[in-house]
Ligand code: AHG
């Protein structure tokens with residue numbers, strides 16, 4: 062039987078790609094892998110242990126936190142604190158960024174932004190959830206790292222990844238040299254390389270969008286949905302609609318099979334729902350590295366200016382040809398939204 066390469070072995074092997082990094086990034090990725098295994102253990106027990114349901118708290122975005130949101134947040138923060146390679150953690154579940162100023166982290170060079178549990182509304186019903194992370198170099202020198210170290214454009218990411226806690230658990234990541242996927246082998250407790258050099262098909266037949274909000278979508282998105290539903294043998298239409306409601310799971314499926322995931326601006330979410338720093342940017346980095354595309358309907362996600370930690374953005378992400386087509390529809394039917402900050406979205410209704 063062929064022995065699979067573990068995540069740890071792969072990371073060490075790839076360390077040579079970053080001669081300047083002296084192993085810190087490798088250790089950081091290792092720490093994230095460890096936290097992912099701990100969260101995976103709890104997600105797998107959901108239903109048995111008393112970890113389902115609401116935590117009774119609300120995050121800065123006004124969303125009720127699940128117990129597992131809080132648990133995953135604590136586990137990742139704690140793993141990053143103990144690892145000593147990270148000087149700031151920024152998280153969906155923490156209002157402000159968290160400086161890490163313990164003795165072992167005083168020379169830490171990296172910033173980690175994360176969505177500790179993505180799709181958490183699905184956790185109570187055994188549907189796949191995920192973790193998303195994004196890693197930046199600290200920009201400032203000397204003194205304490207600041208919010209400016211966090212608010213970097215997506216193009217500045219040195220690594221990004223996600224973990225999907227699905228029918229099997231996978232960790233997928235990029236350091237800007239392609240995308241690799243590792244499946245957790247529960248019998249040995251290791252992530253093993255199962256999807257080397259992942260590539261997203263240029264085209265696909267899956268579109269993922271919450272069509273329940275159709276009435277609130279910009280015309281460009283409505284036209285694209287109609288385009289997906291029209292019969293045309295040459296382009297394999299009508300396409301298939303798949304929407305899990307966990308971005309990680311939807312994007313992961315599309316990465317493997319080809320497809321587009323869209324969360325546009327809507328009348329009720331005039332800047333989009335998903336967060337730029339720890340949802341859109343890392344997923345955009347991964348999908349681009351796999352040969353796909355990610356935009357807000359007009360501009361490349363990774364180039365967007367980051368002004369706030371919990372800033373939101375629309376996202377169109379996936380197979381290049383599908384994103385291009387959706388963008389074409391936006392340019393044609395929703396040109397009024399091209400303003401960078403989509404203000405005045407009342408026009409939508
Ligand atoms: P989170 O659980 O981290 O708040 O993210 C949920 C996100 C994303 O995973 C998903 O694609 C989207 O919200 C679903 O939103 P709708 O229910 O509005 O479709």
Ligand code: MN
Pocket residue numbers: 176178179180308340
């Ligand atoms: Mn999320």
Ligand code: MN
Pocket residue numbers: 130153176177178179180181
């Ligand atoms: Mn979340």
